[in-house]
Amino acid sequence: MNVLNFDFTSQPIADIKKEVICGVVGSGNLEVLVSPLADSDNGNSSKFIIDTSVTGFDHIWEAVLQDFSSRYAVGGLEFKVNDMGATPAVVSLRLSQAINILEEESHG
Template sequence: METLTFEYRGGRPLNTGPALSPPPSVLVGVVGSGNLEVLVEAAPLGGLCRIEIQTAAVGFGATWRAVMDDVFARHPLADVRISINDVGATPAVVGLRLDQALDAFAGGAQP
């Protein structure tokens, strides 16, 4: 197992008005071969978006960085913690699962 952590600045918090508040957390996916589980939580991180990854695929840090850079470019959020448990998902599956989780987390809220 390998643990990777990425942090991003410059994102926007989701609107926290009563009608548009995101849920406290969202969990999508499953921990299984070729798949991953993604937990997205609001967290007081001083404006950071922190992504913590536990992966069975050791040695792919540069690939993970590229996928996370792409995801943050599409979903520039602040004060959000994303936890990923991966069992060998491909980069395409990782991106799709993160889009699913972040769309569910945003709900009807607008960044």
Template sequence: METLNFRFENGTRRVTPHAELVGVVSSGNLEVLIETAVLNGGCEVEVKTAAVGFAAIWQAVIADFHLRWSLADVRISINDVGATPAVVSLRLDQAVESMMGATT
């Protein structure tokens, strides 16, 4: 297992205070927990993955996610057992949309 941590500053979008869990590790090999936290406008992402050695790919996927959403005061926990970058992006977007009450 590898644990990766990312932090982004100066987010501009806040979500309703609560937590949201999307996906399960056995379905698509990924689960995402997103929750509000007091982070001085920051967004923290922790990835626990069985796929060791892919930090650069995770950095790219998480940075792209942050560009799309620019979240503030949000903590995201990801448990991964080999999901593709497309599945990661999909689950992250689903979590944020659920937090915002969006329908897709």
């Protein structure tokens, strides 16, 4: 397994206190776990920890995560991703789904 760590600057998300899980760990798919950052003083920072079965695609992960962090207000969140060879489109989809679930639960 290959573990990648990325930090990005992003707009802060509204006050989120719960955790969310989205997706499944399986061939060609991934699981996303989202939680508030332990360091709540840095609301403009987002952290991504990627546990992947695939090596050599660090630059692709960085590009997909940078794009995601630019499109969504994810400052103050930590994303743990358990990947089993998902394509960049699936990565973007699962991350977006996790944010949508988080926002729905915080407003519901």
